[in-house]
Amino acid sequence: MSDRNLMIGNVEILRIVDAIVDYPFPLDEFYPEVPVEAWDPWREQYPTSFATEKTHRLVYTCYLLRTAGQTILVDTGLGPAWAPLAVMWQQNHAARQAFQLLDELQAAGVRPQDVEMVFLTHLHPDHVGWNLLQENGQYQLTFPRARYVVHQADWEAFHTAEMQALLPFDYIGVHVTPLERLGALELLTKDGGLAPGIEVIHTPGHTPGHMSVAISSKGQHAILVGDAFIHPAQITEPTWDSMFDVDKETAHQTRRRLLERITADDAIVYASHFPAPGIGRIVRRDQRTYWQAGEE
Ligand SMILES: [Zn+2]
Helix, strand or coil, X not given: CCCEEEEECCEEEEEEEEEEEECCCCHHHHCCCCCHHHHHHHHHHCHHHEEECCEEEEEEEEEEEEECCEEEEECCCCCCCCCHHHHHHHHCCCEEECCCHHHHHHHCCCCHHHCCEEECCCCCCCCCCCCEEEECCEEEECCCXXXXXXXXXXXXXXCCHHHHCCCCCCCHHHHCCHHHHCCCEXXXXXXXXXXXXXXXXXXXXXXXXXEEEEEEECCEEXXXXXXXXXXXXXXXXXXXXXXXXXXXXXXXXXXXXXXXXXHHHCCEEEECCCCCCCEEEEEEECCEEEEEECCC
């Protein structure tokens, strides 16, 4: 549902939900070091982020950024029905909504050829699903004019057997590797600007090349945090690691660094997986930081 269309100065941010998934594994598997009862207050606070008492419901959100005549899509979601992760979720009856990205873009008046850049925060399968389409066994770019931009550390790590072994299916060869052959791949090695007012910053831990997007325009600030935070509870508990955080110590540092920057800038936060509205601010109470959903 493209229910959010906000301006940060001159940068327009459109929130697009590709899928909503009820994770089939329990919370203490998802966050191995967090006792199940520690989730009790968060269940009350964010009821829509739980599918059942013991499982998460995650939204798969992509963002479209428009400024100075440029159109940038941040992440490409779960992907079509044949995407390996989509196949797994369908077998588990886990997807409540799915396969919405292209329809939602169309509903917003955006054609695939309008997208000039696909920026991938990282290379997990729920962020790269719509990168490519298949026709007659051939891959083609879903967004035919776009450069697909990703951090080199993720490109390299996700092409190792060690990283591929962490997930029960091969999706890199399906959604990611062909980008190079198709001439669309652009690898980043450092922080930098994508467009006026839009800067990307390396926020590793969840994956080695995870990046966030910082938007600053006309004195307003926003940060797309990707999967640095998967659940709003981690805004208060930055040491709660998910099973998908590859380097936990680095993930803690990244969460703390992001929290400092967000509060210093009074930035609006856009998350990949938080429950609707997926947008909010970080507030301080009793020396702790909390998620406050909404734009105000
Ligand atoms: Zn994710």
